[in-house]
Amino acid sequence: MNIQESQKKFIETWGHLGSQWGINKSVAQIHALLLISPEPITTEQIMQELVISRGNANMGLRQLIDYWGIVYKKSVAGDRKEYFVAEKDIWKWSHKIGSVRKKRELDPVLEVLSELKQVKNTDKTAEGKEFVTQIANIEQFTSQIGSLADKLFNSQKGEFLMKLLKLFL
Numbered sequence: 001m002n003i004q005e006s007q008k009k010f011i012e013t014w015g016h017l018g019s020q021w022g023i024n025k026s027v028a029q030i031h032a033l034l035l036i037s038p039e040p041i042t043t044e045q046i047m048q049e050l051v052i053s054r055g056n057a058n059m060g061l062r063q064l065i066d067y068w069g070i071v072y073k074k075s076v077a078g079d080r081k082e083y084f085v086a087e088k089d090i091w092k093w094s095h096k097i098g099s100v101r102k103k104r105e106l107d108p109v110l111e112v113l114s115e116l117k118q119v120k121n122t123d124k125t126a127e128g129k130e131f132v133t134q135i136a137n138i139e140q141f142t143s144q145i146g147s148l149a150d151k152l153f154n155s156q157k158g159e160f161l162m163k164l165l166k167l168f169l
Contacts, residue, residue: 024060026060030046041083061084070097114139
C-alpha cells in the first residue's frame with residue numbers, strides 16, 4: 001500500500017470510527033485529513049479531497065473549531081483564503097474531546113442519578129428497595145468513572161494514564 005492509499009484508508013477509517021462514536025462521518029474525516037496534512041489547507045482542498053459539498057465542509061469545520069476546539073484558522077501571508085490546521089498534539093486534542101464528551105454525556109447522567117439517589121424511599125416493597133439499591137450502585141460507579149475521567153483529562157501529557165497502565169502491565 002502506498003502513502004496515498006494509506007492516507008485514504010486512515011481518513012475512511014477515522015470517519016467510520018467517528019460515526020460509531022456519535023460524530024458525523026464528514027466531521028471525523030475532515031479532522032483526519034487535517035491531522036495528516038503537513039500544511040494548512042483550505043475549504044476548497046477539503047471539499048476536493050473528501051468529495052463533499054461546501055456546506056458540509058463549512059459545517060464540519062465550524063463544529064471542529066467551535067464545539068470541539070481541535071481545529072484552528074490559520075492565516076497565510078499574501079493569501080486571502082481561510083486555511084485550517086488541526087491540533088497535532090494527541091494529548092491536547094484527546095483531552096479536549098474527552099472533556100467535551102464527559103460534560104455532554106456523563107455529567108447529565110450523574111446529575112439525574114444524584115437527584116434520584118436523594119429520593120426518600122417510602123416504598124418498602126421489593127421493587128422499591130431494588131430500585132433504590134440499583135440507583136445507588138449505578139450512581140457510585142458512574143461517579144467513579146467521572147472522577148477517573150477528570151484525573152485522566154487533567155493530567156499533563158498523559159501522566160495519569162501512564163501511571164495507571166503501569167499498574168496493569
